[in-house]
Amino acid sequence: MRMRGMRRSTGALASAAALAVLCGACTVQPADGEGGQQAPVRIEVPSGTPSPARTPSRTPADDKPKASPRPAAPEVLWAPGDTGRDVRELQARLRQVAWLFDGPTGEYDDLTEQAVKGFQGKRGLPKTGKTDTVTWQRLLRMTREPGKWDLYLMGGQPADEPDARCLSGRALCISKSSRTLRWMVGGQTLTTVPVRFGSEYTPTREGVFQIYWKSRHHVSTLYDSPMPYAMFFSGGQAVHYSSDFAVQGYAGASHGCVNVRDEAAIADLFAQVRNGDKVVVHW
Numbered sequence: 153m154r155m156r157g158m159r160r161s162t163g164a165l166a167s168a169a170a171l172a173v174l175c176g177a178c179t180v181q182p183a184d185g186e187g188g189q190q191a192p193v194r195i196e197v198p199s200g201t202p203s204p205a206r207t208p209s210r211t212p213a214d215d216k217p218k219a220s221p222r223p224a225a226p227e228v229l230w231a232p233g234d235t236g237r238d239v240r241e242l243q244a245r246l247r248q249v250a251w252l253f254d255g256p257t258g259e260y261d262d263l264t265e266q267a268v269k270g271f272q273g274k275r276g277l278p279k280t281g282k283t284d285t286v287t288w289q290r291l292l293r294m295t296r297e298p299g300k301w302d303l304y305l306m307g308g309q310p311a312d313e314p315d316a317r318c319l320s321g322r323a324l325c326i327s328k329s330s331r332t333l334r335w336m337v338g339g340q341t342l343t344t345v346p347v348r349f350g351s352e353y354t355p356t357r358e359g360v361f362q363i364y365w366k367s368r369h370h371v372s373t374l375y376d377s378p379m380p381y382a383m384f385f386s387g388g389q390a391v392h393y394s395s396d397f398a399v400q401g402y403a404g405a406s407h408g409c410v411n412v413r414d415e416a417a418i419a420d421l422f423a424q425v426r427n428g429d430k431v432v433v434h435w
Contacts, residue, residue, distance in 0.1 A: 226284040234260040237303070242283055244298035244305070245291050246271065256303055306401040307331070307346025307413060314341065315434045317360055323430040324383075324391060324421075326410055328358070331402070333391070333410065335421055342424075345417045348397045350389075350408035357408070361385040361431040366422065375407055380415075381422040385431040393418045 230239055235258055243256035243264055252267040265281040272287055273279045300309070311332040318325035318336050325334040328349060335343040349356040363383050370382035370392070382392040394411035396404055401413075410433070412418040 226286045228282045228284045229288055230260055231282040232260050232262070232265050239264070240303045241298055242268075242288075242291075244302045245295040247302075247305075248295045248298075249291070255306060257306065258308060301331075301402050304331070304346070305403070309346065311341075311344050315432050317432045317434075318430070321430055322426070323432055324363075324385075324425065326391075326431065326433045328356070328433070328435050333412065335424065343417060343421060345412055345414050345421075347391075348394065348402060348404070348406055348411040348413070351405035354406070354408045356406070356410060356433060357386050357389060358433045358435070359386075361433070363425055363427050363429045363431060366425070366427065368422065372407075379409070381412075381418045383422065383425055391418075391421075391431070 230242060237258065239260050240256040240258045242260075243252055243258075246252035246264070246267045247256070249271065251271045252264065254263055268283055268287065269279045269281045271291065272281075275290055277287055277290070303309070309330055309332065311334060312327040312330040314325045314334055314336060315327070317323070318334065319339040321338070323334075323336045325336050326332075326347060327334075331347055331349070333345050333347045334341045363385050365382075365384040367382045367384070367390075368380065370379040370390075371377070372379055372388075374388065378395075379390060379392040382390040384390040389408045389410070391410040391412065393415050394406065394409075394413060397406075397411040397413040398415070412421075
């Protein structure tokens with residue numbers, strides 16, 4: 153009987169050892185012998201196991217949509233009050249798309265401002281009346297490069313250097329290339345005005361002439377048209393005021409005369425110029 157009991161104890165110990173091997177890190181304690189209750193099984197977690205990630209708390213501000221940065225306003229190139237050649241080009245291009253009918257004058261006036269506003273509004277752009285980079289690029293795509301006479305349709309172009317024949321005495325120095333008339337005395341320019349010439353069918357003659365007749369209220373017998381402040385220098389050709397030039401600019405032409413569109417300027421010239429004064433018409 154004792155041997156059989158010893159075999160049972162030895163078998164129990166062997167079973168317990170085998171269970172410990174199978175459990176690995178698990179530790180099984182035998183019963184404490186009181187009340188027949190078995191002590192709880194303790195399972196140890198291996199070291200190095202990461203703890204669960206902690207979720208950061210959110211605030212109501214985190215749920216608000218983020219405002220997009222406001223795009224920078226386009227750069228303004230020209231605005232009311234500006235002057236110069238670039239303004240002339242702006243006006244010439246606005247004329248091409250029928251938003252401006254006067255000028256170009258080279259002055260960013262109220263008519264130019266209204267034309268820019270109309271152009272901007274038609275294309276869904278802010279109607280500022282100022283020419284910014286977006287407005288200018290849109291206008292460039294719709295128009296062609298204006299030529300010299302597009303820029304100076306109503307006059308105002310820079311005068312050429314005076315012809316050498318104008319540098320002495322009293323002379324009306326008239327340049328076809330710049331479409332200007334200089335009134336010169338002793339080599340000094342006293343007045344410069346825009347002028348218009350005849351067409352290819354009725355060209356204004358070139359050369360050196362003299363004023364031979366002045367007629368304040370002249371009317372052409374050939375064309376039945378008024379020629380106020382006429383100063384004749386070659387046959388029926390004269391320097392005179394033209395109301396048609398004042399309205400149409402270089403869209404028209406004379407019948408060979410030298411037209412002046414500034415009535416006050418031609419009235420002043422008429423008072424100063426004398427019969428016998430030199431007239432030089434050149435390129």
